[in-house]
Amino acid sequence: QSFMGLAEDFEAAAALAASGSNDGLKKISQDQQLLLYGWFKQVKEGDCNTAKPGMLDFSGKAKWEAWNKNKGMSKDEAMQKYVNAVNEWKS
Numbered sequence: 577q578s579f580m581g582l583a584e585d586f587e588a589a590a591a592l593a594a595s596g597s598n599d600g601l602k603k604i605s606q607d608q609q610l611l612l613y614g615w616f617k618q619v620k621e622g623d624c625n626t627a628k629p630g631m632l633d634f635s636g637k638a639k640w641e642a643w644n645k646n647k648g649m650s651k652d653e654a655m656q657k658y659v660n661a662v663n664e665w666k667s
Contacts, residue, residue: 586655589662600667612661614642618654623647
Protein backbone atom coordinates (compact mmCIF):
# COMPACT_ATOMS: atom_id res chain seq x y z
CA GLN A 577 0.00 0.00 0.00
CA SER A 578 1.38 3.38 -0.96
CA PHE A 579 1.83 6.14 1.59
CA MET A 580 -0.78 8.31 -0.14
CA GLY A 581 -3.28 5.45 0.00
CA LEU A 582 -2.63 4.96 3.70
CA ALA A 583 -2.94 8.69 4.43
CA GLU A 584 -6.24 8.84 2.53
CA ASP A 585 -7.51 5.71 4.30
CA PHE A 586 -6.55 7.25 7.66
CA GLU A 587 -8.34 10.54 6.94
CA ALA A 588 -11.47 8.65 5.83
CA ALA A 589 -11.39 6.44 8.94
CA ALA A 590 -10.85 9.46 11.21
CA ALA A 591 -13.76 11.30 9.56
CA LEU A 592 -16.02 8.27 9.99
CA ALA A 593 -15.03 7.88 13.66
CA ALA A 594 -15.56 11.60 14.33
CA SER A 595 -18.94 11.72 12.59
CA GLY A 596 -20.65 9.66 15.27
CA SER A 597 -22.93 8.23 12.59
CA ASN A 598 -21.61 4.66 12.43
CA ASP A 599 -23.57 2.25 14.66
CA GLY A 600 -20.62 -0.08 15.17
CA LEU A 601 -18.29 2.73 16.20
CA LYS A 602 -20.93 4.19 18.55
CA LYS A 603 -20.77 0.94 20.55
CA ILE A 604 -17.02 0.71 21.10
CA SER A 605 -15.74 0.71 24.68
CA GLN A 606 -13.92 3.56 26.37
CA ASP A 607 -10.71 1.52 26.10
CA GLN A 608 -11.23 1.23 22.33
CA GLN A 609 -11.93 4.98 22.11
CA LEU A 610 -8.66 5.62 23.93
CA LEU A 611 -6.75 3.36 21.51
CA LEU A 612 -8.09 5.40 18.59
CA TYR A 613 -7.26 8.66 20.40
CA GLY A 614 -3.68 7.54 21.09
CA TRP A 615 -3.04 6.48 17.50
CA PHE A 616 -4.66 9.68 16.16
CA LYS A 617 -2.44 11.87 18.35
CA GLN A 618 0.65 9.84 17.33
CA VAL A 619 -0.19 10.44 13.65
CA LYS A 620 -0.95 14.14 14.04
CA GLU A 621 1.67 15.17 16.62
CA GLY A 622 4.24 12.37 16.99
CA ASP A 623 5.50 11.28 20.40
CA CYS A 624 3.69 12.63 23.44
CA ASN A 625 5.28 15.96 24.31
CA THR A 626 3.10 17.28 27.12
CA ALA A 627 3.30 16.90 30.88
CA LYS A 628 1.16 14.19 32.44
CA PRO A 629 -2.06 15.71 33.83
CA GLY A 630 -2.66 15.68 37.58
CA MET A 631 -4.19 12.74 39.45
CA LEU A 632 -7.63 14.32 39.62
CA ASP A 633 -7.88 14.93 35.87
CA PHE A 634 -9.05 11.38 35.13
CA SER A 635 -10.07 11.99 31.52
CA GLY A 636 -6.94 13.98 30.69
CA LYS A 637 -4.72 11.39 32.36
CA ALA A 638 -6.35 8.50 30.45
CA LYS A 639 -5.91 10.36 27.15
CA TRP A 640 -2.30 11.24 27.97
CA GLU A 641 -1.51 7.60 28.83
CA ALA A 642 -3.21 6.37 25.63
CA TRP A 643 -1.03 8.71 23.56
CA ASN A 644 2.19 8.22 25.54
CA LYS A 645 2.12 4.43 25.20
CA ASN A 646 2.64 4.88 21.44
CA LYS A 647 5.98 6.64 22.00
CA GLY A 648 8.44 5.68 19.23
CA MET A 649 5.69 4.34 16.93
CA SER A 650 6.03 5.57 13.35
CA LYS A 651 3.32 7.73 11.80
CA ASP A 652 2.64 4.99 9.21
CA GLU A 653 2.24 2.29 11.87
CA ALA A 654 -0.14 4.46 13.91
CA MET A 655 -2.18 5.22 10.77
CA GLN A 656 -2.38 1.53 9.88
CA LYS A 657 -3.46 0.53 13.41
CA TYR A 658 -6.13 3.26 13.39
CA VAL A 659 -7.48 2.25 9.96
CA ASN A 660 -7.48 -1.46 10.87
CA ALA A 661 -9.36 -0.82 14.12
CA VAL A 662 -12.00 1.41 12.52
CA ASN A 663 -12.53 -1.13 9.74
CA GLU A 664 -12.88 -3.92 12.31
CA TRP A 665 -15.24 -2.04 14.64
CA LYS A 666 -17.48 -0.22 12.15
CA SER A 667 -20.80 -1.75 11.18
